[in-house]
Amino acid sequence: MSKAVLVLENGDIHTGLSFGAEGETLGEAVFCTAMTGYQEMLTDPSYHKQILVSTAPQIGNTGWNVEDGESLLGADAADRRWSAEFVDRDDPGRIWVAGYAVRNPTRRVSNWRATSSLEDELAAQDVVGIAGIDTRAVVRTLREVGSLRAGIFSGAAVTDDADMLARVRAQAPMAGADLATEVSTTQPYVVEAAGEPRFRVAALDLGIKANTPRMLAARGVEVHVLPATASFADVQAIEPDGFFLSNGPGDPVTADRAVALAREVLAAGLPLFGICFGNQILGRALGLKTYKLKFGHRGINIPVKDVATGEIAITSQNHGFALEGAEGDEFDTDFGRGRVSHVCANDGVVEGVELIDGSAFSVQYHPEAASGPHDAAGLFDKFVTAMENRAAHQTTATSAPEGTDS
Known part of the structure; x- marks a missing residue:
């Protein structure tokens, strides 16, 4: 050496x-x-x-x-x-x-x-x-x-x-760096569901990790992974039951294309789940701003508080940017009332946001972390539940007699 x-x-x-x-x-x-x-x-x-x-x-x-x-x-x-x-x-x-x-x-x-x-x-x-x-x-x-x-x-x-x-x-600093397209797939691909497919999800690859499609596939979800440059027409062509925003590198301020796509997805009423960079994208789509952390959160031992329940999950994290906000914040969005759903127990940094109606949510940490911890793996079940609720609502609306409220 x-x-x-x-x-x-x-x-x-x-x-x-x-x-x-x-x-x-x-x-x-x-x-x-x-x-x-x-x-x-x-x-x-x-x-x-x-x-x-x-x-x-x-x-x-x-x-x-x-x-x-x-x-x-x-x-x-x-x-x-x-x-x-x-x-x-x-x-x-x-x-x-x-x-x-x-x-x-x-x-x-x-x-x-x-x-x-x-x-x-x-x-x-x-x-x-x-x-x-x-x-x-x-x-x-x-x-x-x-x-x-x-x-x-x-x-x-x-x-x-x-x-x-x-x-x-x-060299250029990380602040202002637009990196998602450098790590994204250049062509769409499909990860098949384990067993009989229950739902189909369009996943925007901003730097997606391999275990994310695996976690969804294990729950009967067929995952169509799309390039970071995908349009809403590309999403619609899949006829998905839900939409996923992945983790990824760079400054979320540069991700205007992904933010615009997320807003179109929200307007269409598709259930949305985001992780890490995806949390910052959803936050921006809901009107929040982002900022660069002093030295970031990177580890597999970081405690996160669920604001609604007070429960603590030990999580895996890797991010240098975060959403502005604080525990207890609620705010109006173009898609309904939103709120901060999770915060870091160490320093109060926003670790999750959601629409109160449950149709869209995201977290700053990694529930798909293959090396653990696995405290937050249930968020994938929450996403499946959101798709089930949408399907049930569509069935009810379709079966309602003409001239009645659905």
Whole structure:
């Protein structure tokens, strides 16, 4: 392993050893507090253009396998009609992070499912990383100063400090970044329902994770995944029973197309469910504004309060932006009365919004998190219930005698 350095835009330089590919990479430095699930994190499209710093001291124990990736590496998904398992045994999953910083990479892989080591997969996918640095010091800086532009330089890419710092500072910030179309599928594809299909859902891919269609398919939902550039006509052509807004990277202020599409869906009365970036899109469609968090929420141990019930769920999160608002807020929208439905128990950040009639809702966290926790998995059942209620209402309206109220 050769020398590597992590350079932060505030001038901090951390020296370690190369980990994965050698070279140069730039991105926003963020940290995640999760102790497990590094493969799911690295393949999450929401980490696009970010250098991930892991707070867990030892990384890589379970190696890399071809089952746990949250995105696709091989042939375009549109070339396949997926089974409910949504697994390609030959696809290790595309790594989306711009770079990876760890303290102590394991020297030996120990897991029966492993097909390679973490470092080998990073190298195979040309992902530049750094190991052997004091990640606690890096995280302390990011908590105090906020997420920073950064760069990892290793091997021949290591030059003088001033030059590397200038390269870091020359890159565009995450605020104002329009990234969803960079991670979205370019063509529609279908994930079949497990068993007899009960409903059909149009899912807008803003950076969708593989486990989301899997969770819906397990509930009898046929999922039609659409590119981020899809129009309302594309949605209507599917004749869906519901509409899903996925997670994804970038600043929600740039997602005007997705917001306009969500408004058309709401006006049509389709049940809508959103996750993470999708929560910010629904919030904007309902008239709320967004802002950039100081250092974001990234981990699998973050408590969220359901405002209506007071119940707490331990959740997986990965976001650097949030909706403006507070616990107890209710507001008028063009589609009925809305409210803040969930807040973070740590800092009060808005973690969910909904229309009070139950036709549309979203959360800032990840109920589909494959590596857990699974406290919030019931939100997929809530979405199915919303589609059931709409179907029942349509049946009642159709069967009502002429000249009577339905």
